[in-house]
Amino acid sequence: MYLSNDSQTLVKIVVAGPFGVGKTTMIDALSETAPLHTEEVMTEAGALVDDLAGVEHKRTTTVAIDFGRRTLSGDLVLYLFGTPGQRRFKPLWEDVARGALGALVLVDTRRLGDSFEVIDMIEEQGLAYAVAVNVFPDTPDYPTDVLRDRLDLAEDTPLVECDARDTTSAIDALICLVSHLIANSALEATT
Ligand SMILES: Nc1nc2c(ncn2[C@@H]2O[C@H](COP(=O)(O)OP(=O)(O)OP(=O)(O)O)[C@@H](O)[C@H]2O)c(=O)[nH]1
Numbered sequence: 048m049y050l051s052n053d054s055q056t057l058v059k060i061v062v063a064g065p066f067g068v069g070k071t072t073m074i075d076a077l078s079e080t081a082p083l084h085t086e087e088v089m090t091e092a093g094a095l096v097d098d099l100a101g102v103e104h105k106r107t108t109t110v111a112i113d114f115g116r117r118t119l120s121g122d123l124v125l126y127l128f129g130t131p132g133q134r135r136f137k138p139l140w141e142d143v144a145r146g147a148l149g150a151l152v153l154v155d156t157r158r159l160g161d162s163f164e165v166i167d168m169i170e171e172q173g174l175a176y177a178v179a180v181n182v183f184p185d186t187p188d189y190p191t192d193v194l195r196d197r198l199d200l201a202e203d204t205p206l207v208e209c210d211a212r213d214t215t216s217a218i219d220a221l222i223c224l225v226s227h228l229i230a231n232s233a234l235e236a237t238t
């Protein structure tokens with residue numbers, strides 16, 4: 048649970064994405080320490096603004112942050128910050144993203160349009176990111192090139208599929224992001 052005193056690289060990573068895409072679920076699956084959550088029960092008052100289509104069993108929503116920690120091979124320690132999903136929290140997305148090295152953007156392809164604003168915010172913050180499609184049972188099967196096109200992703204932006212509930216799958220998505228960040232920094236070092 049505690050980090051050793053050996054030299055470590057500590058990195059802030061944001062897990063972002065629209066309402067109900069599985070951010071809190073993923074941080075639960077990833078964190079090697081008891082994760083911190085700020086969940087509140089959803090009430091009837093929110094029924095008109097928070098669309099539960101596709102996630103009808105969802106009962107709570109994040110109102111500030113999720114926080115967890117994951118050590119990847121050896122001395123690379125990732126501090127994972129999850130954002131709330133609704134656009135009314137946009138100023139908070141920006142605050143949470145500040146100082147991060149990169150972002151894992153979760154996407155639900157049943158509601159692709161909901162992801163655009165989050166991706167815009169990440170790009171405006173100048174953060175490198177990878178996109179992970181959280182697969183639900185009725186997720187439509189888009190060809191990769193169509194999906195990349197719809198999300199308007201740069202050629203080198205990684206796009207993977209994951210199951211946010213599954214630790215191995217969530218770690219694979221995280222490794223994909225970290226590999227992208229390492230490749231970016233190697234490129235910057237040569238230019
Ligand atoms: N079938 C399936 N269900 C999932 C998956 N990931 C999350 N869920 C469910 O989908 C719902 C949404 O999960 P959350 O983790 O609360 O989503 P969130 O992105 O944190 O939501 P907000 O914080 O409210 O924006 C929950 O009911 C999860 O149990 C998945 O990979 N597959």
Ligand SMILES: [Mg+2]
Nearest residue numbers: 070071108109
């Ligand atoms: Mg959440």
